[in-house]
Amino acid sequence: MSRNELTAAEREELDALDRILAREPVSERHLELAALVDSVRAGAPRMDPAFAARLDAQVAERAARRRPRAVTPHLARPGLRRIALASGGLVAAAVAFTIVISSGVLNGSRHTPSVESGLSGAAVTVPRTPASAAPATSKRSVGPTIAAPTAGAGAGASNFAASPALHGAARLVHKDSTLTLATSPATMQSVANRIVAATERTGGVVQSSNVKIAGAASHASFTLAVPSGHLNRLIATLSALASVRALNQSTNDITNSYNQEQARLTDNAATRSALLAQLATAATAAQQTSLQKQLNRLEARIAAEHREIDRLANQGHTATLAVGVVAGASAAKHAASAGPFTTAFNRALHALEAILAIALVALAIVLPFALSALALWWGVTSVRQRARERAMRTA
Amino acid sequence: MTVIAAVPTSGPGASEQFEQLYRSSAADVYAYVASLLRDRSAAEDVTALAFERAFRRRALFDVRRGTPRSWLFAIARNAALDELRRRRRSGALLHDVADTTSELEDLDPDLADRRLLVREGLAELAAGDREVILLKFVGRLSNAELARVLRCSESNAGTRLHRAIERLREVCGVTQ
Numbered sequence: 144m145s146r147n148e149l150t151a152a153e154r155e156e157l158d159a160l161d162r163i164l165a166r167e168p169v170s171e172r173h174l175e176l177a178a179l180v181d182s183v184r185a186g187a188p189r190m191d192p193a194f195a196a197r198l199d200a201q202v203a204e205r206a207a208r209r210r211p212r213a214v215t216p217h218l219a220r221p222g223l224r225r226i227a228l229a230s231g232g233l234v235a236a237a238v239a240f241t242i243v244i245s246s247g248v249l250n251g252s253r254h255t256p257s258v259e260s261g262l263s264g265a266a267v268t269v270p271r272t273p274a275s276a277a278p279a280t281s282k283r284s285v286g287p288t289i290a291a292p293t294a295g296a297g298a299g300a301s302n303f304a305a306s307p308a309l310h311g312a313a314r315l316v317h318k319d320s321t322l323t324l325a326t327s328p329a330t331m332q333s334v335a336n337r338i339v340a341a342t343e344r345t346g347g348v349v350q351s352s353n354v355k356i357a358g359a360a361s362h363a364s365f366t367l368a369v370p371s372g373h374l375n376r377l378i379a380t381l382s383a384l385a386s387v388r389a390l391n392q393s394t395n396d397i398t399n400s401y402n403q404e405q406a407r408l409t410d411n412a413a414t415r416s417a418l419l420a421q422l423a424t425a426a427t428a429a430q431q432t433s434l435q436k437q438l439n440r441l442e443a444r445i446a447a448e449h450r451e452i453d454r455l456a457n458q459g460h461t462a463t464l465a466v467g468v469v470a471g472a473s474a475a476k477h478a479a480s481a482g483p484f485t486t487a488f489n490r491a492l493h494a495l496e497a498i499l500a501i502a503l504v505a506l507a508i509v510l511p512f513a514l515s516a517l518a519l520w521w522g523v524t525s526v527r528q529r530a531r532e533r534a535m536r537t538a
Numbered sequence: 539m540t541v542i543a544a545v546p547t548s549g550p551g552a553s554e555q556f557e558q559l560y561r562s563s564a565a566d567v568y569a570y571v572a573s574l575l576r577d578r579s580a581a582e583d584v585t586a587l588a589f590e591r592a593f594r595r596r597a598l599f600d601v602r603r604g605t606p607r608s609w610l611f612a613i614a615r616n617a618a619l620d621e622l623r624r625r626r627r628s629g630a631l632l633h634d635v636a637d638t639t640s641e642l643e644d645l646d647p648d649l650a651d652r653r654l655l656v657r658e659g660l661a662e663l664a665a666g667d668r669e670v671i672l673l674k675f676v677g678r679l680s681n682a683e684l685a686r687v688l689r690c691s692e693s694n695a696g697t698r699l700h701r702a703i704e705r706l707r708e709v710c711g712v713t714q
Contacts, residue, residue, distance in 0.1 A: 148693070153700050157681065160703075164678045175712065179703070182656035183675040188572035190565055194582045201586060202560050205593050528689070531619035534626060535574075535665050 315401050315455065318371050318462035320392040322378060325471035326385035331361040334384050334468055338365055341380045345373040350463075363468040374462040381466060383486050388469065401455045408448040415441050556593060559606050564589070567614045569676045573660075574618045574669065584621050588614035608683035611673060615687055659710035667702035674699055 149157070159173040163180050190198075326334045335354045342349055347369030354363040369377050378390065415438065422434040567588060572581035592613050599609055660668055673679050673687060685695035706712075 149696055149700060154696075156703075157696055157700060160674070160699075161680065164675070176703075178652065179656060179706065179710075179712065180675050182653045183660060183671060185653050186657040186660070187569035187672070187676045188578065188581065190568045190585075191578070191582070195564070198564060198582075198586055198589070202557065202589055202593070205590065206554075206557055530623055531616060534619045534622040535669060537622075537626065537665075 313398075314396055315398045315459035316371075317395045317397050317458040318374055318392070319395065319464075320374065320378065320390070320462065321465040321467070322381060322387070322391075323389040323467045323469065324381065324385040325388045325469050328356070328358050328361040328470040330385075331356055331363060331468060331470060335363045335365075337384050338363075338367075338381055338466055338468070341377060341384075342367045342369060345377045345380070346370050347373065347377065347464075359470055361470040363466075365464075365466040367464040367466060368461045369464060371460060371462040374464060377464065383483070385468065386471070388471075397455050397458060401452065401459070404448055404452045404455065408445060408452065411441055411445045411448065415445065556596060559592075559610060560589060563607055563610055566677050567610065570611065570672050571614055571618045573672050573676070574615075574665075575621060580621055580625070581618075584617045585614070588617045591617065604686040605680075605683055607677075608679055608686040611677050611679060611683070612687045615669075655710050656706070659706055662709045663702070663705055666698070667705050670695075670699050670702040671706060 156173065156176065159169045160176060160180070162169050163173070163177045169177060324334065332354065335352070339349055339352070342365075347367050350366040350368050352363070352365045355361060367377070378392075382390075418434055418438050418441065422431060422438065425431040425434055564585070568581060568585045571584045571588070572578060575581050575584065588610070592610050595613070599606065603609075604612075660671065663671070670684070670688070673684055679687065681696045681699065682692050684699065685692040688695055688698070690698070
């Protein structure tokens with residue numbers, strides 16, 4: 144029989160004790176126990192009426208002062224609610240912390256591509272005017288006709304027209320970018336094909352390309368011209384094809400050059416109108432020959448200025464993107480054959496890996512503190528309880 | 539068996555529930571604490587402190603871990619033992635509980651003798667035995683509640699109780 148096991152008679156006596164305390168009738172052989180209970184209870188100290196009154200008042204005052212607020216049924220106690228709120232706050236903070244850190248880790252895990260950006264102009268708006276789109280040799284243009292300031296308005300109606308100068312916020316900016324990708328040798332050709340396809344889809348052209356498939360030495364390079372407005376989209380598309388090793392973006396504001404060429408063209412057009420007027424009134428053959436020569440030289444200059452204006456306008460409208468693809472073993476995982484779903488899956492996997500890593504690090508930091516605090520709490524409680532029991536034994 | 543008050547947690551009526559627990563337990567808690575401390579003044583302080591703590595911690599009460607009464611007696615016990623420790627450290631003198639012998643004078647001589655005998659026998663018991671008897675007889679706790687207060691199993695509480703009763707009988711010279 145174990146130390147804690149009672150005999151049937153002992154259990155019966157304890158049951159009888161419970162009935163005695165509940166003021167229920169018991170059998171005759173338990174009357175002695177009932178008398179013992181009565182004697183103990185009768186000898187128990189009783190509260191002094193003055194103290195009882197004081198205690199009543201204290202409890203009533205305490206209850207009146209701190210009436211708890213009503214709580215929601217599922218969180219029946221304010222303590223639990225506070226714990227839930229605190230836990231929610233901690234979880235939210237941890238999630239935010241994880242997102243912030245994981246984004247940094249993700250950037251780092253993708254071979255830490257260097258991204259540079261330069262800007263030599265103020266704005267990046269690229270206006271496309273009808274004049275700028277016209278061929279360089281074209282002498283016809285749609286736009287405001289600029290009259291010669293010296294020969295008077297309408298003198299020798301000019302066929303030359305100039306593109307309007309750019310003023311205010313309208314800026315002409317040339318964008319130039321280089322992108323270096325890394326992929327496995329096996330997927331080099333596929334990546335190259337996708338680069339060409341993506342360029343054409345965004346309205347660009349492949350100005351030059353060079354693809355060499357030679358195992359680990361495989362590489363490819365492209366020079367792409369793409370509408371400036373589509374450059375960022377194309378870079379994003381190409382970045383999804385392989386691991387980004389480097390991205391360099393620069394912009395050059397060519398608005399001033401464009402406006403200077405426009406001003407020169409306007410001046411020369413006016414001069415030409417004046418020469419034509421003089422030619423029409425030339426009295427001698429020598430004068431006519433001289434004026435004709437001047438006109439020929441002037442027209443050559445005007446044609447060159449048109450070409451320069453068109454070139455500048457084209458620069459502003461078209462961005463260049465140099466793409467290099469190198470073979471890298473570490474990039475093998477980022478298979479170029481990956482479709483958008485695979486790419487998205489890979490990115491999600493990267494994010495999960497990073498989140499897991501952060502969670503593990505956080506756990507490694509928090510767990511020792513939590514365990515230490517728990518052990519401390521347990522130790523203090525245990526020591527205090529032992530001291531209490533000791534006090535009881537020695538009382 | 540015991541008067542189990544409603545759970546004194548929160549929500550509308552929580553204060554009333556606590557007051558109900560107070561009304562049903564205050565005298566028993568005081569009797570238990572005074573018997574442990576044998577000091578009326580300290581017992582008053584500890585009783586007030588126990589109810590103050592209980593009111594403050596009522597949100598922590600877990601109904602799965604016992605009844606409100608056992609929870610209250612556990613708080614009172616801890617407070618009383620802390621008082622005993624404090625007293626032992628400071629070497630404070632005991633001011634015994636008021637002598638109630640005069641109350642016995644009005645009783646039947648046999649009954650008075652028996653009560654006096656039991657009172658003296660109770661004082662002779664070891665503190666642990668006396669406590670178990672007080673918790674059971676005065677506190678009217680069930681064995682499960684007793685186990686909760688004494689931090690032991692229910693069967694162990696039953697065994698301790700039965701042995702304490704036997705010892706009380708022995709010192710009182712009472713036979714079953």
